[in-house]
Amino acid sequence: MRFLFVGDSMTIGRAGDFTWRYRMWQHLSAVGEPFEIVGPRRELYDTEANAPVSHRYADPGFPGHARRHLAGWGEGWLHMAPLIRETVAAEGADVLLVSLGLIDLGFYTDSGQTARNVREFVAQARLANPRVRIVMLPVIPNIRARSDRPFAAECDRFNDLLAKAVADLDTSASPLLLASHPPSYDLDTDTYDGTHPGPSGEIKLAGAFATAMHQAWGLGGAYGIAA
Numbered sequence: 001m002r003f004l005f006v007g008d009s010m011t012i013g014r015a016g017d018f019t020w021r022y023r024m025w026q027h028l029s030a031v032g033e034p035f036e037i038v039g040p041r042r043e044l045y046d047t048e049a050n051a052p053v054s055h056r057y058a059d060p061g062f063p064g065h066a067r068r069h070l071a072g073w074g075e076g077w078l079h080m081a082p083l084i085r086e087t088v089a090a091e092g093a094d095v096l097l098v099s100l101g102l103i104d105l106g107f108y109t110d111s112g113q114t115a116r117n118v119r120e121f122v123a124q125a126r127l128a129n130p131r132v133r134i135v136m137l138p139v140i141p142n143i144r145a146r147s148d149r150p151f152a153a154e155c156d157r158f159n160d161l162l163a164k165a166v167a168d169l170d171t172s173a174s175p176l177l178l179a180s181h182p183p184s185y186d187l188d189t190d191t192y193d194g195t196h197p198g199p200s201g202e203i204k205l206a207g208a209f210a211t212a213m214h215q216a217w218g219l220g221g222a223y224g225i226a227a
Contacts, residue, residue, distance in 0.1 A: 023202050024210065
């Protein structure tokens with residue numbers, strides 16, 4: 001299986017991070033089933049340069065071929081929907097692991113438009129690979145939602161619309177999954193700033209994707225990395 005990580009700042013990571021992509025690579029490697037990680041990008045975001053130009057992963061042993069992704073700091077469904085058809089076609093992706101939406105709701109689009117961009121993303125991915133599988137993570141509201149009640153409501157509404165989109169668009173030929181919000185995910189202990197995952201958060205995010213695939217599709221083994 002050829003996996004493509006699609007996401008925003010929580011997925012690309014910043015210089016010095018492990019990233020949840022790394023945790024997923026560890027998991028898939030431990031399972032022992034043949035797999036490949038694909039994508040047009042390999043960089044981390046460098047906060048000093050204000051650009052995705054860093055290759056300084058926390059584990060320098062994270063191999064270059066496993067660092068590939070389609071993620072960007074400040075990029076959301078709005079940005080990825082126009083890119084996904086070309087990327088899936090060029091990379092031959094079989095499974096998309098997608099964590100998007102928080103940046104959309106925070107800066108670009110309301111919950112309704114964001115949900116429409118989800119549907120466009122799925123349509124474009126299927127034009128490149130009619131049998132593509134997609135796992136989506138619900139938006140995890142960040143620290144802003146604690147004090148901004150309208151934003152918190154938009155996050156909740158989008159997650160409802162995301163669940164509906166997954167139910168509507170799921171097919172036997174191209175199955176969709178909605179991963180579960182990691183039940184023990186804590187903004188105070190699992191992030192370094194109330195939004196972006198620290199080491200324990202990375203492990204829990206990877207676990208959400210791995211558990212969804214294992215339980216629904218029998219793909220990969222049970223997740224065994226402890227936070």
